[in-house]
């Protein structure tokens with residue numbers, strides 16, 4: 001499955017309404033314009049009305065009653081709050097981060113009064129198309145959970161498995177990553193990886209195959225796995241790379257983009273609605289890929 005195929009698939013679904021927080025960003029507006037032209041979604045754009053109108057016209061679009069509405073917000077925080085409220089009141093199906101920091105939008109998402117919490121752990125999942133690697137590879141969690149407990153890790157795995165299944169990977173192979181492939185009691189990532197593996201074997205984590213700890217090389221390269229004598233169904237064929245901390249995930253996310261020239265789409269799952277959450281520095285293409293992923297997962 002390629003990201004372009006996901007966009008095609010998403011255009012065949014019932015168009016969804018997306019609420020964008022701080023839409024006054026050129027890359028966001030290119031993605032919005034492409035999504036409208038492809039019939040992927042319609043948009044509620046919250047933010048600096050003057051700048052948004054300017055960017056709409058640069059992209060050959062205007063306010064259209066049924067496709068694009070613009071709502072003025074005084075600042076990033078207000079834009080985020082209004083966009084979140086639009087989703088919680090069911091005016092919109094999907095929330096999208098515009099030119100606002102991850103912390104600001106997530107604070108509104110977690111607001112007790114009007115936020116999008118469900119009682120589950122919310123977590124970030126990114127789908128990468130890496131040149132030279134012939135399948136989509138998912139990374140979780142690069143943006144939300146800092147240093148999750150084992151209970152949170154179980155929910156993060158479940159969120160990523162549900163998401164991968166929603167976009168077409170029926171039984172995802174999950175590699176909990178660590179620096180080594182054996183359990184070392186002084187390396188928490190290896191202990192938690194072994195627990196996740198055993199919980200999967202005993203049916204406590206379903207709909208996927210988990211095997212770890214694995215290092216990144218033997219999770220994604222059969223050759224590396226063979227050279228290190230690592231066998232199993234996941235080694236060399238991982239669909240989901242489960243990272244132990246946000247630092248590992250964020251560095252892996254940005255390394256894949258800047259060094260490996262990967263394409264990406266990314267969302268937050270586990271909330272009442274999918275949340276498109278890419279880096280502010282990500283391209284319009286990444287934002288469009290993320291919209292397609294979010295629409296496919298609603």
Ligand SMILES: CCCC(=O)OP(=O)(O)O
Nearest residue numbers: 102142143253278279280
């Ligand atoms: C991986 C997406 C979260 C992130 O790092 O966002 P910013 O680069 O906008 O801080």
